[in-house]
Amino acid sequence: MTISNQHKICAKRVSVYYGAKKAIDDVSLNFDQRYVTALIGPSGCGKSTFLRTLNRMNDTVPSARIEGDITLDGEDIYDPSMDVVQLRARVGMVFQKPNPFPKSIFENVAYGPRIHGLAANKTQLAEIVERSLRRAGLWDEVKDRLSDSGTALSGGQQQRLCIARAIAVDPEVILMDEPCSALDPIATAKIEELIHELNGRYAIVIVTHNMQQAARVSQRTAFFHLGTLVEYGATSDIFTNPRQERTKDYITGRYG
Amino acid sequence: MSETLVAQLPVGPAEPAERAPTDWRTQSMQRRIRQRYAAERRFRLLGMAAVVLSAGFLAVLLVTMVYNGASGFLRTEIALPVDFANAGLTVDPARLKGPGADLALAGAGVENATKTAAIAAFGPQGSDLLSDGAWLSVRAAIKRDPAIMRGRSIVWVPASDAIDIAAKRTGSPENEAIVAHFKQRNAIATGFNWPFLTASDSNDSTRAGIWGAFKGSLFTMIVTLLIAFPIGVLSALYLEEYAPRNRWTDLIEVSINNLAAVPSIIFGLLGLAVFLGTFGLPRSAPIVGGLTLALMTMPVIVIAGRNAIKGVPPSIRDAALGIGASPIQVVFHHVLPLALPGILTGTIIGMARALGETAPLLMIGMRAFISAPPAGLSDPSTVLPVQIFLWSDQIDRGFVEKTSAAIIVLLVFLLAMNGIAIYLRNKFETRW
Numbered sequence: 142m143t144i145s146n147q148h149k150i151c152a153k154r155v156s157v158y159y160g161a162k163k164a165i166d167d168v169s170l171n172f173d174q175r176y177v178t179a180l181i182g183p184s185g186c187g188k189s190t191f192l193r194t195l196n197r198m199n200d201t202v203p204s205a206r207i208e209g210d211i212t213l214d215g216e217d218i219y220d221p222s223m224d225v226v227q228l229r230a231r232v233g234m235v236f237q238k239p240n241p242f243p244k245s246i247f248e249n250v251a252y253g254p255r256i257h258g259l260a261a262n263k264t265q266l267a268e269i270v271e272r273s274l275r276r277a278g279l280w281d282e283v284k285d286r287l288s289d290s291g292t293a294l295s296g297g298q299q300q301r302l303c304i305a306r307a308i309a310v311d312p313e314v315i316l317m318d319e320p321c322s323a324l325d326p327i328a329t330a331k332i333e334e335l336i337h338e339l340n341g342r343y344a345i346v347i348v349t350h351n352m353q354q355a356a357r358v359s360q361r362t363a364f365f366h367l368g369t370l371v372e373y374g375a376t377s378d379i380f381t382n383p384r385q386e387r388t389k390d391y392i393t394g395r396y397g
Numbered sequence: 398m399s400e401t402l403v404a405q406l407p408v409g410p411a412e413p414a415e416r417a418p419t420d421w422r423t424q425s426m427q428r429r430i431r432q433r434y435a436a437e438r439r440f441r442l443l444g445m446a447a448v449v450l451s452a453g454f455l456a457v458l459l460v461t462m463v464y465n466g467a468s469g470f471l472r473t474e475i476a477l478p479v480d481f482a483n484a485g486l487t488v489d490p491a492r493l494k495g496p497g498a499d500l501a502l503a504g505a506g507v508e509n510a511t512k513t514a515a516i517a518a519f520g521p522q523g524s525d526l527l528s529d530g531a532w533l534s535v536r537a538a539i540k541r542d543p544a545i546m547r548g549r550s551i552v553w554v555p556a557s558d559a560i561d562i563a564a565k566r567t568g569s570p571e572n573e574a575i576v577a578h579f580k581q582r583n584a585i586a587t588g589f590n591w592p593f594l595t596a597s598d599s600n601d602s603t604r605a606g607i608w609g610a611f612k613g614s615l616f617t618m619i620v621t622l623l624i625a626f627p628i629g630v631l632s633a634l635y636l637e638e639y640a641p642r643n644r645w646t647d648l649i650e651v652s653i654n655n656l657a658a659v660p661s662i663i664f665g666l667l668g669l670a671v672f673l674g675t676f677g678l679p680r681s682a683p684i685v686g687g688l689t690l691a692l693m694t695m696p697v698i699v700i701a702g703r704n705a706i707k708g709v710p711p712s713i714r715d716a717a718l719g720i721g722a723s724p725i726q727v728v729f730h731h732v733l734p735l736a737l738p739g740i741l742t743g744t745i746i747g748m749a750r751a752l753g754e755t756a757p758l759l760m761i762g763m764r765a766f767i768s769a770p771p772a773g774l775s776d777p778s779t780v781l782p783v784q785i786f787l788w789s790d791q792i793d794r795g796f797v798e799k800t801s802a803a804i805i806v807l808l809v810f811l812l813a814m815n816g817i818a819i820y821l822r823n824k825f826e827t828r829w
């Protein structure tokens with residue numbers, strides 16, 4: 142099992158129910174520290190549900206119930222002794238719709254480090270904010286108006302602000318749920334570039350409906366259908382040489 | 398190629414050969430359009446009429462109140478010549494300095510001296526022209542300047558309410574004549590009625606003031622706010638953020654909604670039974686009034702608070718949880734600040750209702766005649782609306798304008814309270 146050293150997150154036989162309805166059926170999937178992994182599949186197949194099990198955001202849905210094991214660095218994240226707050230600091234998340242806090246740009250990024258006590262003083266906090274905004278490729282656009290409201294930015298800028306906010310707490314994994322679906326092609330290109338830059342430093346899992354995007358940004362791709370994992374492998378294999386008929390149909394259908 | 402494609406197409410119902418385009422200029426069409434515009438106009442007119450009507454009612458209310466009440470803030474004074482040297486006042490000048498002065502002067506017979514002076518100056522019925530409290534002005538004059546006790550001096554004293562009314566508006570013919578007579582000699586003047594703002598209730602309308610009731614209202618409102626606001630907000634937060642959704646919480650929700658609709662007098666009975674009966678708190682006290690009104694205000698705050706909290710977008714919660722904020726941090730850093738304007742709106746409504754409430758306070762004894770302002774939360778006192786109610790019950794004509802004046806004070810109190818709340822709400826309002 143030497144290879145598992147590379148596995149940041151291991152999901153083993155995971156099923157998720159919303160009430161009596163099974164949304165994820167027996168999915169086993171490992172995420173590699175070095176890779177960007179793309180989750181693709183038709184709408185309603187459970188990609189978001191699966192993604193949200195990885196940082197226990199599904200806990201906020203009262204009807205949701207999960208079976209199976211998910212480990213982060215070998216620790217069971219659903220173990221009762223696991224601290225959910227800390228887990229979510231280690232596994233950051235970027236949502237489909239940009240959701241900056243209605244506070245200043247600075248406060249948006251500084252909030253996480255502040256509640257986790259990551260900065261000893263104001264200068265350190267300002268450094269973290271600047272570094273995060275630089276990494277998110279937003280610094281040059283906002284450095285002169287850090288005290289403006291985060292909600293006054295454009296959609297693409299807001300999404301990069303949310304990414305800056307996520308990386309400000311120095312997570313180990315970043316989950317992204319269709320981060321570009323509300324953005325125009327130029328903003329999308331910026332985010333993709335950003336994902337390339339973040340690749341390697343963080344394990345990244347991204348849900349996307351855009352096949353080209355999956356092909357461009359990821360090294361691994363998982364195809365979901367009706368709550369099951371149909372196929373998982375190197376992105377180049379999945380897109381050029383899918384083993385399953387369903388994968389092929391989906392990919393070619395999209396390429397049309 | 399195209400032939401094969403056509404052959405494969407499913408055969409649908411045959412389209413009519415020619416489909417006439419919609420003619421927007423036919424008569425029926427024109428009529429429809431005219432009706433649509435007419436409906437639009439009618440609706441706008443109705444809305445405008447409603448606004449004008451309610452604004453009109455408000456204006457009529459305010460104008461009548463100000464018209465009737467404004468003179469309540471004025472009082473008439475008469476120049477009374479007093480011959481102090483021969484009035485037989487026996488008082489040690491040394492005692493006029495310091496806290497014992499009032500007592501010393503009361504014992505020295507100032508009241509009698511005032512009466513005698515009035516009879517000497519205005520004839521046998523002279524003392525009827527003056528307010529029962531006229532001697533208080535004489536006493537104050539002596540305290541201001543003890544030197545006047547050595548000779549004759551003119552002191553301005555409040556007129557009786559009959560003269561007061563004759564001077565300010567129309568009184569009986571005799572009184573009008575007296576006023577005219579005084580006016581010729583410049584011995585009568587109407588000025589701002591400071592004692593109305595600084596005195597408390599009295600049997601004599603010329604001496605009655607609003608301060609005691611105002612202070613009582615203030616204390617009561619403070620107690621209500623301090624109890625109802627935190628408990629209401631915390632309940633709303635708990636019910637929205639933490640409570641599981643089950644039959645019990647449904648039951649609580651229904652109970653709270655019903656509680657908000659319970660007639661206020663029932664809260665008075667509850668206050669009487671619980672706070673006075675069970676806990677033995679003092680009767681007529683602002684603390685009990687405040688607690689009783691808090692019971693009444695709380696459901697309003699809870700309902701408004703829950704709606705405001707529900708209105709906070711879930712994406713903000715997700716965002717905060719997603720970077721590892723604990724549930725309590727989510728609530729206090731994000732949800733509460735965003736919900737605060739809505740919560741404050743609910744609080745304004747609840748507090749405004751509590752301020753104007755009379756019935757429950759009657760039940761707990763806040764309708765007693767109390768002639769001293771409360772010094773603390775457990776002193777007997779009354780509140781503005783009850784004071785208005787009590788005065789409106791008086792036969793004495795002088796109390797009519799006092800009632801209206803008290804209503805003006807109550808409205809100003811209300812406006813001030815709402816002004817503060819609106820200021821706070823705007824301050825916390827987040828611009829998205």
Ligand SMILES: Nc1ncnc2c1ncn2[C@@H]1O[C@H](COP(=O)(O)OP(=O)(O)OP(=O)(O)O)[C@@H](O)[C@H]1O
Nearest residue numbers: 159164182183184185186187188189190191202204
């Ligand atoms: N809170 C919920 N309560 C009940 N059912 C839910 C809930 N969230 C999702 N589901 C159901 O679970 C299934 C998977 O939903 P999920 O959001 O994971 O799909 P998805 O793959 O992300 O779709 P999309 O690509 O449209 O975002 C769907 O059938 C959906 O109706």
Ligand SMILES: [Mg+2]
Nearest residue numbers: 188189190318
């Ligand atoms: Mg989704």
